[in-house]
Amino acid sequence: MEKNEKAKMRTQDPKVRAKNFKEVELGFTRTQALKEANRCLHCAVPKCVEGCPVNIAIPDFIEQIKLGNIEKAYEIISDSSSLAAICGRVCPQEKQCESKCVRGLKGEAIAIGSLERYVADEAIKNGFESLKKKRRNGKKVAIVGAGPSGLTCAGDLIKEGFEVTIYEVLHQAGGVLVYGIPEFRLPKDIVKKQVESLEKLGVKINLNVPIGNALTIDDLKKEYDAIYLGTGAGLPKFMGIEGENAQGVFSANEILTRINLMKAYKPDSKTPIKLGKRAYVIGGGNVAMDAVRSLRRLGVDAHILYRRSLDELPARKAEVNHAQEEGVKFNLLTNPVKILVDENNNVTGMEVVDMVLGEPGEDGRRSVTEKPGSNHVVDCDMVVMALGTGPNHAALKDSKVELSDRGLIVVNGTKTSDKKIFAGGDAVTGAATVILAMEAGKNAAKEIIESLS
DSSP states (O other): OOTTSOOOOEEOOHHHHTTOOSOSEEEOOHHHHHHHHTTOOOOSSOHHHHHSTTOOOHHHHHHHHHTTOHHHHHHHHHTTOSOHHHHHHHSOGGGTTGGGOGGGGGSOOOOHHHHHHHHHHHHHHHTOOOOOOOOOOSOEEEEEOOSHHHHHHHHHHHHTTOEEEEEOSSSSSOTHHHHTSOTTTSOHHHHHHHHHHHHHHTOEEEOSOOBTTTBOHHHHHHHOSEEEEOOOOOEEOOOOOBTTTSBTEEEHHHHHHHHHTTOTTSTTOSSOOOOOSEEEEEOOSHHHHHHHHHHHHTTOEEEEEESSOGGGOOSOHHHHHHHHHTTOEEEESEEEEEEEEOTTSBEEEEEEEEEEEEEEOTTSOEEEEEOTTOOEEEEOSEEEEOSOEEOOOGGGTTOOOOBOTTSOBOOBTTBOSSTTEEEOTHHHHSSOOHHHHHHHHHHHHHHHHHHHO
8 A cells, every 4th residue: 555545445345235135344454444544644634624514633643553452542533423333334435524624635635434333343343332421410312313413412422421212213223324324335233233332321212113203292392301303314315207107116215215124125024116128217416316226136137317427426436346346337418208017007218318417507517408319218117216305304293393395494503493402413404414414413402502501
């Protein structure tokens, strides 16, 4: 390894992993971690920390890796993050902390995410518990949603002496971490262990409780001093084109939930997916990559259909590279206009049109327009829409929490229109990343602490 090249993560062989759901990336060895840590300059003004939404003291924990003190490194990370093993795997570090790394100016940035994962995995392996809590302060907080935002908020509050209870509608805690991100990117055993570390601190998690139905927000207000809404954004979006109601058309959410949470890929699954022979996944984000790579593992001839070019794909580059290595086909600068069906309403193909890139807009993304006369048909029997998600506010039934025109919870900081209720994450911003949901959970915890002090 050259002095200014980062250590390369070990991975499963593409031909092998394309047929299993085991984790693709295998983590750093001790030798790799030490070499990578020694590349860190420990800058006097660490820009990497500014790039981290939860402000982990990155140079400090990396210094402890150099010294061989992994337990201390984990303690430093845990001061800012309750979900280190998860963040080390799924955070887009290349756009955050690593994008600020001085090393990246003349070479490759430090592999901060990989080092965080290494420390967290070693902590799990060795049973390190670096999260500490203060004496109970007599205040009770309810959290709606056991996703990354709710779990983070719970971790920060329990450490400050609050009594914290999470209400989760699903039968497992983790939110998008368990239903949305595939096993090959984020093993569910890792999520389970991170959740268990919070439960050891005293966080109570009530599963299978649909707030808004079994209990209402008003019920919670009677029992708790504050409520945090971390309900996420799990309502899938569709294009509104002809044929979308056909058999064989799915949302990426359904595909991923059935596979990740319900284990539909197992031979004895009670909720098997009716798979097609050839599938097109519409979209270019991380969810699209997760869906198409999952289908590839189930033996489907899986394609990505994306209306811009490879340069504009919003998914993480590593995920795109992994998908290509695994045999996923990319149909770029193409957009569907109609889903074709037979007399039994089964998908038989799609009418698509070629797209042409234009100039960048205000957001920096290049515009696209249809190429006249380029309509053609592609054969398929399965279509998966990975076009983003919106909030589902079933939990807010009969509450007075204000919503925006886009259906998002209106907040000032993380405070809602009800002074007892706070909110953050995807329910406020729309679908975003795990680490930004965590940032919102941390901010809410601070505001709740200030409010109840």
